Amino acid sequence: MTDHGSHPDSDGDHRVGPRVPARHGSAPSTPRWVRVFGAVVVVLVLVLVVVHLAGGGMGNHG
Amino acid sequence: MTMSPRTRKVALTAHVASSVGWFGAVAVFLALAVSGLTSHDAQRVRAAYLAMELTGWLVIVPFALASLLTGLVSSLGTTWGLVRYYWVLIKLVITVLATIVLLVHMQPISGLADMAAETTLADSDLGALRIQVMVQAGAALLVLLLATALSVYKPRGVTRYGWRRQQEQDEGSQA
Numbered sequence: 404m405t406d407h408g409s410h411p412d413s414d415g416d417h418r419v420g421p422r423v424p425a426r427h428g429s430a431p432s433t434p435r436w437v438r439v440f441g442a443v444v445v446v447l448v449l450v451l452v453v454v455h456l457a458g459g460g461m462g463n464h465g
Numbered sequence: 466m467t468m469s470p471r472t473r474k475v476a477l478t479a480h481v482a483s484s485v486g487w488f489g490a491v492a493v494f495l496a497l498a499v500s501g502l503t504s505h506d507a508q509r510v511r512a513a514y515l516a517m518e519l520t521g522w523l524v525i526v527p528f529a530l531a532s533l534l535t536g537l538v539s540s541l542g543t544t545w546g547l548v549r550y551y552w553v554l555i556k557l558v559i560t561v562l563a564t565i566v567l568l569v570h571m572q573p574i575s576g577l578a579d580m581a582a583e584t585t586l587a588d589s590d591l592g593a594l595r596i597q598v599m600v601q602a603g604a605a606l607l608v609l610l611l612a613t614a615l616s617v618y619k620p621r622g623v624t625r626y627g628w629r630r631q632q633e634q635d636e637g638s639q640a
Contacts, residue, residue: 434622
């Protein structure tokens, strides 16, 4: 799930992962790309459900 | 729990290999689905659907499960975590959903292979199912490509849980 190959961590560094500067104060808002991604997923799921309900699904599962 | 560099590389190698294998096997599956749908040669059609069942159960499903498992190990064994960053979380959701959809849809694919083994499929037999199998293989390739892109680009974004963990670590290091 995670590819750390492109990360500039050294072989001797046991603390592998992102080095994001700490941010104090309020929690960060959800990034725009996540909101767009979520909206696209919702639309696709709705389309799939409609297609299945309309009888164009995979037929009898099992 | 953070893995040692050596263990991390073993886990990462296993994850990349299984993910690449999953992608490649789905590409083969798509090629077989196209061949099974478009060919007018009865023997070729039969061979395509029989090979699709074998490819699905013996290659795609094991690679999907291995990719999910090694991904969990790789993320939990590093400070990326599983739910600290949006791209890791979304990739997890994609992988879990893709694996579930795969397992659900393997049953009708086995039925298609059984029918191809027992009878000679005419061009019109099971047309909707054959088209749908092909479309879903193409969609699966796109989804796996998206998951790969997330791993490469690692778009920014910390979840609320990840932000709280950062705060706790900062407070711990300052104490």
